[in-house]
Amino acid sequence: MTYVRSCPEIYGVLGCHGSWLVDHPWGIPLSYRAIMGETMSDRQKFERFLWFHGQIKSGKYPNAPHLAEAFEISGRTAQRDVEFMRDRLDAPFAYDHFRRGYRYTDTFYELPGHWISETNVLALALAVRLASTIPDPALKDELCCLINRVVNTSGGTGESCIDRVGDKISVKNIEYARVDEQIFRQTVQALFEDQALQITYHSPHTAKTSSRTIQPLHLMHYMGSWYLLAWCATSRAIRDFALSRLQAIEPSPDPVQLPANLPPIKEYTRKHFGIMQGHETIAVALRFSPKISPWLAEQIWHPQQKVTTEPDGSLLLEFPAADFRELVKIILSHGAEVQVVEPPELRILVREEIERMTKIYLSV
Numbered sequence: 001m002t003y004v005r006s007c008p009e010i011y012g013v014l015g016c017h018g019s020w021l022v023d024h025p026w027g028i029p030l031s032y033r034a035i036m037g038e039t040m041s042d043r044q045k046f047e048r049f050l051w052f053h054g055q056i057k058s059g060k061y062p063n064a065p066h067l068a069e070a071f072e073i074s075g076r077t078a079q080r081d082v083e084f085m086r087d088r089l090d091a092p093f094a095y096d097h098f099r100r101g102y103r104y105t106d107t108f109y110e111l112p113g114h115w116i117s118e119t120n121v122l123a124l125a126l127a128v129r130l131a132s133t134i135p136d137p138a139l140k141d142e143l144c145c146l147i148n149r150v151v152n153t154s155g156g157t158g159e160s161c162i163d164r165v166g167d168k169i170s171v172k173n174i175e176y177a178r179v180d181e182q183i184f185r186q187t188v189q190a191l192f193e194d195q196a197l198q199i200t201y202h203s204p205h206t207a208k209t210s211s212r213t214i215q216p217l218h219l220m221h222y223m224g225s226w227y228l229l230a231w232c233a234t235s236r237a238i239r240d241f242a243l244s245r246l247q248a249i250e251p252s253p254d255p256v257q258l259p260a261n262l263p264p265i266k267e268y269t270r271k272h273f274g275i276m277q278g279h280e281t282i283a284v285a286l287r288f289s290p291k292i293s294p295w296l297a298e299q300i301w302h303p304q305q306k307v308t309t310e311p312d313g314s315l316l317l318e319f320p321a322a323d324f325r326e327l328v329k330i331i332l333s334h335g336a337e338v339q340v341v342e343p344p345e346l347r348i349l350v351r352e353e354i355e356r357m358t359k360i361y362l363s364v
Contacts, residue, residue, distance in 0.1 A: 044071070048081050049089070052102075053111050061101025108145070129169045133221055135179040139188070173224030177244030186249050187228055191216040196252035197230075202245050205325075209247065214239070215256035218265040229265060231258055238268065281320035284327070285341035288315045292337045316341070324349055 048071055055062035068078035082102070085091040089112060092105040131143050190197050197216060202209045214230035217238065221227075226243040233256050288296045290313030297307060302319035309315055321327055328349050331338055340347040 045081065045084075047071075048073075048078075049085055049111060052081070052085065053091075056102060056104055061096055061099040061103060063095075063101045066101070126169065129171060132171050133173070133224075134184075135226070136181045136184045136188075138181070139185065176224030177226075177242060179226050179243040180246075183243060183246050183249050184226065187216065187219065187243060187246075190251065191219055191228075196233075196254065196256040198250050198252045199241070199246055200248035201241055202247055204245070210234075213252050213254070213256060214241070215258060218269065220269065229269065231256060231262070238262075238265075281322050282343055282346075283318065284321045284343065284346060285316060285318045286331065287339045287341050288317065288334070289337040290314050292334065328353060 048067060051070060052062055052067055055066070064075060064078040064082050067073070067081060068075050071078075082093070086093050091111075092109050093102045094105045095101070096103055127143065131140050134140055187197075189195070195216075196213060198211065198213050200209060200211050213233040214228075215233070216228055216230045218229040219226065220229060220240075228241045228243060229238060230241060231237075232239040287310075293309070293313060293315035296315050296317065297309070301317065302321075305317060305319040307315060307317055324346050327346070331340060331346075331350055332353060340350055
């Protein structure tokens with residue numbers, strides 16, 4: 001039989017106690033089926049639990065006589081139901097003598113979800129680990145507490161997927177940019193509330209700081225860093241903004257009017273290579289040496305990429321790109337194992353960067 005319990009180890013992942021499945025005879029069963037089976041009597045018990053829980057949540061201080069009257073059962077049966085909820089479902093009851101009824105000492109308590117399966121909890125465990133990329137600890141805590149409420153908690157011993165998620169799954173990013181917690185939270189809130197923002201943004205490409213009014217469209221976690229795709233009222237175009245480069249952010253008192261022909265943002269992001277976006281794309285062709293072709297054949301650089309294995313074992317990779325700045329860095333990271341076939345302007349950019357690098361190392 002499957003049960004749930006609470007454990008502090010999840011705090012190391014999200015900073016909040018969480019819940020998970022364990023197989024232990026003293027835990028709390030995850031599903032009411034596991035508790036009671038499938039008889040009509042069992043379903044009626046579940047209805048009584050839901051009613052009692054709902055009465056407490058609405059501040060009505062129910063008691064066993066109230067339960068007996070509402071469902072036309074004996075007082076002893078009603079009292080057994082209350083004790084079952086307290087002892088087996090871990091309901092945090094406190095009896096109020098003045099109101100002659102029960103309340104919860106933990107206002108966040110919820111009855112265990114009878115629809116939660118082990119696969120569901122495994123999915124929650126993955127969500128817990130992936131949430132480590134969120135720069136706002138408060139949002140991580142909210143996720144953990146939500147999991148705690150959905151799965152419910154109780155005492156017991158044992159281990160399962162959420163308990164071991166830290167040992168089994170990890171997320172490791174390098175060269176990522178730190179994001180201010182408040183800026184991240186304000187960005188997320190504005191995104192889901194369709195709120196325009198006034199931002200102060202510093203661009204390392206131009207070495208300039210500018211103030212803009214934007215309409216957030218899409219938040220992307222890319223290569224370990226967070227980027228906001230937004231409609232910029234100043235440039236009248238979609239622009240990407242690294243959250244780490246936002247120096248100030250506040251709600252805009254004036255709404256931003258989006259163009260009627262604005263493309264679906266998911267379609268827009270899928271069209272281009274990397275984080276750099278643009279309306280026009282150029283076909284890129286890279287030839288990788290036979291030495292590293294097996295590794296490159298495993299990689300997806302773009303949803304529309306075309307991969308061709310040539311007779312000598314080299315690999316030709318073709319895909320569209322809208323901006324070459326990021327691409328040049330990636331090409332150089334493969335050294336002499338890659339050659340730019342097309343377009344000529346990309347070949348020139350790579351050659352010029354190699355020449356600058358050569359001057360540096362020849363002078364040593």
